[in-house]
Amino acid sequence: MKGCKGRVLAMLYLPVIFSVILLSCASDISHDHSGHNMMLSEDGMVMNNNAHRLPFGCDVISKQYEFVVSAGRRYAADNPGAVFGMSQHDYRVEACSRISVVFSNEDEVRHQWMVHGLPKYLYPGGMFHLEAMAGKTIQGTFIVPAGDQTYLVHCDMAQHMEKGMKGQLVVGNGSGNLWNVYNTSDTFLKSEYLPAHTSRWVLLFAVIAFILTYGLLRR
Amino acid sequence: MSRRQYLLVALILVVVAFPPGWYPLALRLEISRWFGAAAYLALPVSKPVETVGAEIYCPPDLAGWRSAFEIDGVNVSPSKTCLSDNPYSVATFVRGANNVSDDTLLKSGLAADAVTKGEDLDGDGDPDVIHIRLEVVELNGSSAESAEPVTQYEIAPGITPGLWVFAPKYLGMARENFESRKARSGLRPPSPVIRVEQGDRVVITLENTHYMPHTIHLHGADHGFVTATGQGNDGVPLTSELPLMPGKARSYELTPRQTGTMFYHCHVQPHVHVSMGLQGMFVIEENQPNNWLQTLNVGAGFVRSSSVAIAKKYDQEYDLHYTDLDLQLGQRVQSSNDPRLVTRSMHRDYDVTDATADYFLLNGKSFPYTFRESLIVTEPDEKIKLRVLNGGSKGISFHIHGHKFNLTHKDGVGVVPENQAAQDVIWLPTAQRVDLDLSTRNDGLHSYGAGIWLFHDHQNKGTTTDGIGPGGNISAVVYQEYMGLDGWPKTQGVSYEKFFSAEYYRKIIPVWQSYAPVLFSDPGTDWLMFGRILLLALAAGMSGAVLVSGSK
Ligand SMILES: [Cu+2]
Ligand SMILES: [Cu+2]
Numbered sequence: 001m002k003g004c005k006g007r008v009l010a011m012l013y014l015p016v017i018f019s020v021i022l023l024s025c026a027s028d029i030s031h032d033h034s035g036h037n038m039m040l041s042e043d044g045m046v047m048n049n050n051a052h053r054l055p056f057g058c059d060v061i062s063k064q065y066e067f068v069v070s071a072g073r074r075y076a077a078d079n080p081g082a083v084f085g086m087s088q089h090d091y092r093v094e095a096c097s098r099i100s101v102v103f104s105n106e107d108e109v110r111h112q113w114m115v116h117g118l119p120k121y122l123y124p125g126g127m128f129h130l131e132a133m134a135g136k137t138i139q140g141t142f143i144v145p146a147g148d149q150t151y152l153v154h155c156d157m158a159q160h161m162e163k164g165m166k167g168q169l170v171v172g173n174g175s176g177n178l179w180n181v182y183n184t185s186d187t188f189l190k191s192e193y194l195p196a197h198t199s200r201w202v203l204l205f206a207v208i209a210f211i212l213t214y215g216l217l218r219r
Numbered sequence: 220m221s222r223r224q225y226l227l228v229a230l231i232l233v234v235v236a237f238p239p240g241w242y243p244l245a246l247r248l249e250i251s252r253w254f255g256a257a258a259y260l261a262l263p264v265s266k267p268v269e270t271v272g273a274e275i276y277c278p279p280d281l282a283g284w285r286s287a288f289e290i291d292g293v294n295v296s297p298s299k300t301c302l303s304d305n306p307y308s309v310a311t312f313v314r315g316a317n318n319v320s321d322d323t324l325l326k327s328g329l330a331a332d333a334v335t336k337g338e339d340l341d342g343d344g345d346p347d348v349i350h351i352r353l354e355v356v357e358l359n360g361s362s363a364e365s366a367e368p369v370t371q372y373e374i375a376p377g378i379t380p381g382l383w384v385f386a387p388k389y390l391g392m393a394r395e396n397f398e399s400r401k402a403r404s405g406l407r408p409p410s411p412v413i414r415v416e417q418g419d420r421v422v423i424t425l426e427n428t429h430y431m432p433h434t435i436h437l438h439g440a441d442h443g444f445v446t447a448t449g450q451g452n453d454g455v456p457l458t459s460e461l462p463l464m465p466g467k468a469r470s471y472e473l474t475p476r477q478t479g480t481m482f483y484h485c486h487v488q489p490h491v492h493v494s495m496g497l498q499g500m501f502v503i504e505e506n507q508p509n510n511w512l513q514t515l516n517v518g519a520g521f522v523r524s525s526s527v528a529i530a531k532k533y534d535q536e537y538d539l540h541y542t543d544l545d546l547q548l549g550q551r552v553q554s555s556n557d558p559r560l561v562t563r564s565m566h567r568d569y570d571v572t573d574a575t576a577d578y579f580l581l582n583g584k585s586f587p588y589t590f591r592e593s594l595i596v597t598e599p600d601e602k603i604k605l606r607v608l609n610g611g612s613k614g615i616s617f618h619i620h621g622h623k624f625n626l627t628h629k630d631g632v633g634v635v636p637e638n639q640a641a642q643d644v645i646w647l648p649t650a651q652r653v654d655l656d657l658s659t660r661n662d663g664l665h666s667y668g669a670g671i672w673l674f675h676d677h678q679n680k681g682t683t684t685d686g687i688g689p690g691g692n693i694s695a696v697v698y699q700e701y702m703g704l705d706g707w708p709k710t711q712g713v714s715y716e717k718f719f720s721a722e723y724y725r726k727i728i729p730v731w732q733s734y735a736p737v738l739f740s741d742p743g744t745d746w747l748m749f750g751r752i753l754l755l756a757l758a759a760g761m762s763g764a765v766l767v768s769g770s771k
C-alpha cells in the first residue's frame with residue numbers, strides 16, 4: 001500500500017523521535033514528576049526546593065536573601081496593559097547565594113513564581129517552582145549558581161506572563177535585562193497606540209510639505 | 220535625445236512588447252489570415268514536486284495510555300484510537316481528587332481540588348456531593364516577545380487559531396515544558412464534558428484565570444436562578460450577576476432533577492465568547508446505585524468510564540461536540556498583547572453579523588487530527604450511544620456513511636418510540652443536542668457491514684479547513700478488522716502524507732499533486748510574458764515623462 005510510506009519512514013525515525021519526545025516531554029507526558037522534587041500541600045506546590053546542595057563552582061553560600069512576594073490583580077494596577085502582577089519583578093542577588101521566597105497569592109485563582117534556566121543537575125527541568133492556591137502563601141528555598149546570569153521569573157499559567165507576571169532574577173552582574181519586565185525594561189513588540197485616522201494626518205502633512213517646498217523652489 | 224526620439228523608442232517598445240493575446244480577437248484572426256498562426260510556443264511546464272515534511276500519522280503511545288487500566292478501583296476502558304486521554308485523570312475524575320492515591324493524583328497532573336466528591340446523600344453507594352473547578356485558558360494567544368502564538372494548540376497541521384476554553388484545574392505549567400511552546404495535554408478544546416448524576420448536589424466553581432471577564436451559563440440543565448444564598452446562578456450578566464472579573468472565582472450550584480444531554484457556556488458577550496470556545500457538553504445521567512461517573516471528559520469523545528445506566532444498555536458511549544471558528548476572530552487575540560486593545564478589537568471592531576466560520580471542529584480537532592482521536596471504533600453487532608452537540612454558529616447536517624441511526628433524545632428529552640425511525644442525516648441547529656443509537660448490526664439498514672465509514676457535517680463547508688478539503692469535522696466509524704494495532708485505520712491504498720503537512724492546509728501544495736504530479740502540479744511561470752509586461756511598463760513610464768515634462 002502506498003499509505004505505508006509515511007509509516008515506514010515513521011518506523012525508521014521512531015528511535016530518534018522516541019528519545020526526543022522522552023527528553024522534551026519527560027516532565028509531562030505521563031505527567032511524571034518523579035524526576036522533580038515536588039512537595040504538594042493544600043496551599044499549593046513547591047518543586048525542586050534546595051536549601052543545601054551547592055552548585056558547581058560554589059564553595060560556600062555567599063549570602064542569604066529572603067524575598068516576600070505577593071501576586072495578584074492588585075499589583076498590575078499601575079502597569080498599563082497588564083492584568084496580573086507581582087509585588088516585585090526585579091530581583092538582584094549575589095552568585096552562590098541562598099534565596100528564600102515567601103509567595104502570597106492575593107487572587108482567587110492560582111498563581112506561580114518560577115525560575116527557569118537553573119542547572120539541571122540540581123533542579124530537574126532547570127526550574128524552581130512555587131505555586132500558591134487562591135489566597136494562600138507558599139515558601140521555598142533554592143541556591144543560585146556561580147556566574148553572572150539573568151534568569152526568567154514568571155507565572156506560567158496561560159497568558160499570565162504575557163499579561164504582567166514576568167520578572168527577572170539577576171545573579172551577580174547578570175547577563176543583561178530581559179525584555180518586558182515591569183518597571184525595569186522595555187516592551188519588545190509594541191502594539192499600535194496611534195490616534196484614529198493617523199493615515200489622514202500623515203497624508204495631510206505630506207501634502208503641506210510638498211506645497212511649501214514647491215513654492216520655495218519656484219520663487 | 221529629443222522628446223520625439225523618446226516617444227519613438229516608447230512606441231517601438233509597445234509594438235514589440237505588446238502581448239499578442241491582448242489584441243482584440245477579430246484583429247488576431249485577421250492577422251493570422253494574412254501571416255498564418257504564430258509559431259508553436261509551449262505552455263510553461265509544471266513546477267517540480269516539492270517534498271513536504273509530513274508528521275507521523277499516529278504518534279507512538281509512549282506513556283501507554285491506550286491500554287485498559289484499573290486505577291484506584293476504577294476500570295478505565297482501553298482506548299482504540301491512537302491518542303487517548305490520560306487514564307489517571309479519568310480515574311481521578313471518577314473517584315474525585317480527594318479519594319485517589321497521591322500517586323494517581325500526581326500522574327493525573329490535576330490539582331487536589333480539581334474535582335472533589337463527598338457525601339452519599341441517598342445511600343446508594345456513590346457520592347452525590349460533587350465540586351468541580353474550572354479555569355479559563357487562552358490557547359494560541361499573543362506575547363510581547365514573539366510573533367509566534369504561545370500555549371500552542373494545533374487544530375490541524377500548522378493551523379493555530381486563537382481559542383478560549385474552560386479547562387480542568389491542573390497544577391503546574393500551561394506548557395508541556397519550558398523548552399516548548401505547546402500547551403500541556405488536557406488544555407484543549409472543547410471545554411470538558413461535565414457528567415453528573417440526577418439529584419447530585421453539584422457546585423461548579425469558575426476560577427477566572429483569564430484576562431477577560433467570563434461566566435458559566437447552564438443551558439438546558441435544571442438549575443435555580445439564584446443560589447441558596449441569593450447569589451446569581453444563571454451566568455447571564457444582563458439578569459443575574461456581573462461578569463466574573465480576572466483573578467476572581469464564583470460558584471454555580473445545581474441539583475438537576477431531569478436527565479439528558481445539555482450544554483454550558485460563557486454568557487459574557489456570548490456572540491464572541493461562545494465562538495471562541497467557552498462552551499462544553501453537560502450530561503446528566505440517571506440516578507443508579509454505585510454510579511461513579513467520569514465527571515469530566517477532557518476533549519470529549521470516547522467515554523472511558525461510562526455510567527451504570529449507559530453500561531447496561533450500550534457497548535460504548537461517545538460525546539461528539541461540534542464547533543466552528545472564525546479565523547478573523549481568533550486572530551484578534553493574537554494581533555495585540557494589550558488586553559485593552561484586544562477587548563476593543565473583539566467586542567467593538569469585530570462584527571459578528573458580517574462573520575463567517577472558517578474552521579469546523581469535532582471535539583476540538585479538524586481532519587486529519589480527528590482520525591487520531593475521534594474515530595468510533597467498533598465490532599459488528601454493537602450498540603453505541605452518541606451524544607451530539609452542535610455548539611457552532613450555524614446548523615450542522617450530521618451524517619454517517621454506511622449506517623442509519625435512531626434518534627432517542629432531543630435536547631435531553633426522550634423521543635417517543637414511533638418517532639425514532641432510522642435516518643442517516645439529522646439537522647442540528649446551533650445549541651441543539653441529540654442522543655443517537657448507532658447499531659453496527661449488518662442488516663442493510665442499521666449497518667452495511669464492516670468498513671471505514673466517514674461521519675461528518677454534510678454541508679460542504681463543514682468538511683473543509685478554511686476552504687481546504689478534506690478537512691473540517693470529518694471523522695469515521697471504523698470496524699475493528701479495519702483498525703491497525705497502533706490505532707490507525709487500514710485505509711485502502713491512500714496516503715495521508717499530504718494531509719499531515721502544514722503546507723497542505725496553508726494552501727501551499729496542490730491537492731492532487733501526489734496522485735498525478737505533472738498533470739495536477741502548479742504550472743511554471745511565463746517569464747516571457749512577464750518580460751513583455753515590464754517592457755510595456757518602461758514604455759508607459761517614458762511616455763508619461765515626455766508628457767509631463769511639458770512644452771520646453
Ligand atoms: Cu499567575
Ligand atoms: Cu466569556
